[in-house]
Amino acid sequence: MTILLEGVTVLVLVTNLLLLSSSRLNYCIRVVAAQGALVGLLPLLMHFNELAARVLMISLAGMVLKLLVFPWLLLRAMRGVDVRREMEPYVGYSLSLLSGVGMLIVSFWIGSRLPLAIPGLRHSVLPMAFFNIFTGLFLLVGRRKALTQVLGYLVMENGIYIFGAAVVLEAPLMVELGVLLDVFMLVFVLGIILFHISRDFDHLDIDRLSALKDWHGAEDEPAAFAPEHSRES
Amino acid sequence: MLIALFMTPALAGLLALIVHRDSLRRALLLAVAFCHLTLTAAVWLKPPVSSPSEFLGLDPLGLLFLSIVSLLFVFSAVYAAGYLKRVSDSTQPDILQGTFFARSAEAVFTCCLLEFLATMTLVTLSQHFGLLWVAVEATTLVSAPLIYFHRSLRSLEATWKYLILCSVGIAIALLGNFFLAVAATDHGGRGVPLVLRHLLAHAGELHTQWLKAAFLLFLVGYGTKMGLAPMHSWLPDAHSESPSFVSMLLSGALLNCAFLGLLRIFQVCDAAGQGQFARDLLVLFGFISLATAAVFILRQSEYKRMLAYSSVEHMGILSLGVGFGGVGVFGALLHSVNHSLTKGMLFLVAGNLLSAYRTRNIGEVRGVLHVLPYSGALWLAGFLAITGTPPFGLFISEFTILRSVVSAGSLLAAAIYLALLGMIFAGMAASVLNMAQGNAGLERASDAISEPASSVIPPLLLGALTLMLGLYCPAALTEKLQQAARLLGGF
Numbered sequence: 001m002t003i004l005l006e007g008v009t010v011l012v013l014v015t016n017l018l019l020l021s022s023s024r025l026n027y028c029i030r031v032v033a034a035q036g037a038l039v040g041l042l043p044l045l046m047h048f049n050e051l052a053a054r055v056l057m058i059s060l061a062g063m064v065l066k067l068l069v070f071p072w073l074l075l076r077a078m079r080g081v082d083v084r085r086e087m088e089p090y091v092g093y094s095l096s097l098l099s100g101v102g103m104l105i106v107s108f109w110i111g112s113r114l115p116l117a118i119p120g121l122r123h124s125v126l127p128m129a130f131f132n133i134f135t136g137l138f139l140l141v142g143r144r145k146a147l148t149q150v151l152g153y154l155v156m157e158n159g160i161y162i163f164g165a166a167v168v169l170e171a172p173l174m175v176e177l178g179v180l181l182d183v184f185m186l187v188f189v190l191g192i193i194l195f196h197i198s199r200d201f202d203h204l205d206i207d208r209l210s211a212l213k214d215w216h217g218a219e220d221e222p223a224a225f226a227p228e229h230s231r232e233s
Numbered sequence: 234m235l236i237a238l239f240m241t242p243a244l245a246g247l248l249a250l251i252v253h254r255d256s257l258r259r260a261l262l263l264a265v266a267f268c269h270l271t272l273t274a275a276v277w278l279k280p281p282v283s284s285p286s287e288f289l290g291l292d293p294l295g296l297l298f299l300s301i302v303s304l305l306f307v308f309s310a311v312y313a314a315g316y317l318k319r320v321s322d323s324t325q326p327d328i329l330q331g332t333f334f335a336r337s338a339e340a341v342f343t344c345c346l347l348e349f350l351a352t353m354t355l356v357t358l359s360q361h362f363g364l365l366w367v368a369v370e371a372t373t374l375v376s377a378p379l380i381y382f383h384r385s386l387r388s389l390e391a392t393w394k395y396l397i398l399c400s401v402g403i404a405i406a407l408l409g410n411f412f413l414a415v416a417a418t419d420h421g422g423r424g425v426p427l428v429l430r431h432l433l434a435h436a437g438e439l440h441t442q443w444l445k446a447a448f449l450l451f452l453v454g455y456g457t458k459m460g461l462a463p464m465h466s467w468l469p470d471a472h473s474e475s476p477s478f479v480s481m482l483l484s485g486a487l488l489n490c491a492f493l494g495l496l497r498i499f500q501v502c503d504a505a506g507q508g509q510f511a512r513d514l515l516v517l518f519g520f521i522s523l524a525t526a527a528v529f530i531l532r533q534s535e536y537k538r539m540l541a542y543s544s545v546e547h548m549g550i551l552s553l554g555v556g557f558g559g560v561g562v563f564g565a566l567l568h569s570v571n572h573s574l575t576k577g578m579l580f581l582v583a584g585n586l587l588s589a590y591r592t593r594n595i596g597e598v599r600g601v602l603h604v605l606p607y608s609g610a611l612w613l614a615g616f617l618a619i620t621g622t623p624p625f626g627l628f629i630s631e632f633t634i635l636r637s638v639v640s641a642g643s644l645l646a647a648a649i650y651l652a653l654l655g656m657i658f659a660g661m662a663a664s665v666l667n668m669a670q671g672n673a674g675l676e677r678a679s680d681a682i683s684e685p686a687s688s689v690i691p692p693l694l695l696g697a698l699t700l701m702l703g704l705y706c707p708a709a710l711t712e713k714l715q716q717a718a719r720l721l722g723g724f
Contacts, residue, residue, distance in 0.1 A: 115440070115442060146393065149397050150397075153404065174364070179407070181367075182367055182370040182374065185374045189374055193381070196384075212474070
């Protein structure tokens with residue numbers, strides 16, 4: 001099982017690097033779907049010895065959602081509009097890849113320093129969780145298409161899922177189902193809104209979604225997390 | 234009882250989807266709103282002794298926020314019923330786009346409004362951190378279609394930003410939940426369940442570093458949803474683009490629900506002896522929010538956005554109150570009640586202005602006192618209330634928080650707090666007084682300005698409640714506020 005687990009972890013790593021370096025939207029949707037399936041395998045492999053029906057059920061539901069339902073929703077949202085199907089990054093592909101390597105190193109550094117006292121925890125799993133979260137955040141702020149923000153969110157959510165599967169042994173079924181339902185509903189609603197954006201605006205660029213701001217010309221409200229204002233404490 | 238509180242609006246929301254007659258659906262909305270308020274009142278009179286599950290429960294803190302949600306929803310529903318009737322009778326041109334309204338189907342809208350009430354109720358009832366997370370995320374999902382009511386490009390953009398930013402924020406809070414779970418796991422691999430009661434009982438055994446990290450993630454996560462400053466950028470867009478009675482719920486009820494999420498983890502931190510760490514962070518974010526709001530209110534050109542930034546300001550004041558502790562916690566809780574009532578009143582009046590003048594620009598609205606005498610008077614009164622002018626309730630709560638700042642011995646912080654409040658007063662005064670006076674607006678708003686009772690009476694009652702809280706605070710409310718404040722380490 002260890003070999004398999006390590007193998008899946010490495011594959012997840014590869015999908016992140018692919019996402020950072022590729023330019024085709026359709027392709028990225030499929031890579032995220034594959035990553036979702038791989039991430040769904042992780043809890044099964046980690047808790048193989050005491051595999052409960054509950055874990056099996058949640059993992060399978062998650063995998064079906066991420067492998068089949070999400071890509072279907074997102075591809076459908078894109079279809080029928082003449083969008084240029086490229087990522088159009090703010091940050092170039094090679095620079096993105098380089099940042100990816102940097103984030104990977106940081107993730108391993110964080111993973112090695114965590115004071116964790118959980119028996120039987122593999123050390124490669126936690127860095128991968130952080131790497132996914134960082135990659136997701138990077139895609140959220142570093143790409144121009146609205147669709148890539150959804151992909152960034154999904155990659156980040158995968159990372160949080162890995163972390164949860166690795167450290168949390170017991171979570172109530174109702175809560176896990178609720179989380180899954182929330183994520184599903186979110187992608188569903190986002191898909192509908194994406195469809196409206198592409199129909200009404202005839203494009204999917206977020207930097208052109210800029211009718212709403214406080215004063216025109218002076219200073220744009222950043223689309224994602226605003227930088228820290230340095231002010232008094 | 235607790236189940237009924239949650240299930241009534243949830244089931245009624247589904248029912249709204251299959252009701253075909255518009256008038257029947259509006260009656261349903263009103264009936265559920267009043268039914269929910271009655272149930273809440275019943276909980277006040279006779280607190281439920283047992284709860285159906287460990288996950289659900291109602292402590293004084295939850296009850297306080299539940300009451301705010303329930304009360305605001307009644308006003309919102311009354312206003313909404315009148316509003317929906319008016320817009321479905323006439324096809325007005327869209328306020329800004331010039332294209333015709335393509336409104337979302339009213340059935341879906343009513344459904345989402347009722348589910349919004351259900352999910353916010355669930356937030357106040359949750360005693361399990363995972364369930365709390367699920368409920369907070371669900372409030373985001375069901376409120377997004379409400380913002381997209383006027384199907385314009387602007388509201389589409391606002392809805393997108395709202396969904397993405399809040400969901401990313403709340404995902405960070407999910408990571409915080411997992412950190413909390415790690416903090417609660419001892420060396421044998423067995424952990425304390427993430428139920429508030431158990432966590433408080435075992436607070437001493439929690440792993441300190443993980444708990445601190447968890448608090449930070451919760452602060453960023455729920456802080457995004459609450460509108461604390463560096464993460465607030467979705468808030469002005471969503472508040473200004475949604476219909477006014479939805480803005481009122483977003484600002485008065487939803488932000489408080491996110492604040493409640495933050496207070497829950499604060500309770501755990503405080504019990505674990507990490508209260509000072511959490512308080513310092515709350516003070517930091519409180520001041521950043523106040524300062525940001527002050528800058529943006531001073532240079533604001535749209536009145537609904539001005540109200541939205543005022544919400545950022547008041548969320549900052551809430552976290553300052555909890556951050557300075559002591560009597561400030563009581564002040565902060567009283568302030569959240571006051572702010573919800575007053576902001577609800579202001580947003581409803583802003584809706585009246587918007588439908589009369591058809592513009593959001595402060596510069597294009599003149600002579601409100603002449604054109605809309607009732608709304609104009611309420612607009613002025615609301616402005617005085619929200620900036621903390623005496624006899625209104627916000628004066629009392631802001632003053633209580635000031636007392637806690639001074640008694641914490643930080644005169645510099647008190648000076649900054651007062652200076653920022655003064656700036657905000659000046660900024661809002663300039664805009665509001667310009668709008669209220671003059672008569673240049675008469676020819677713009679020529680056609681048949683009437684003020685229907687359903688759009689004047691709700692803000693009037695809300696204003697009266699704010700005024701009452703300034704002059705006289707009922708003993709039962711004071712007692713509940715004190716109980717809730719004690720849960721948060723204050724008095």
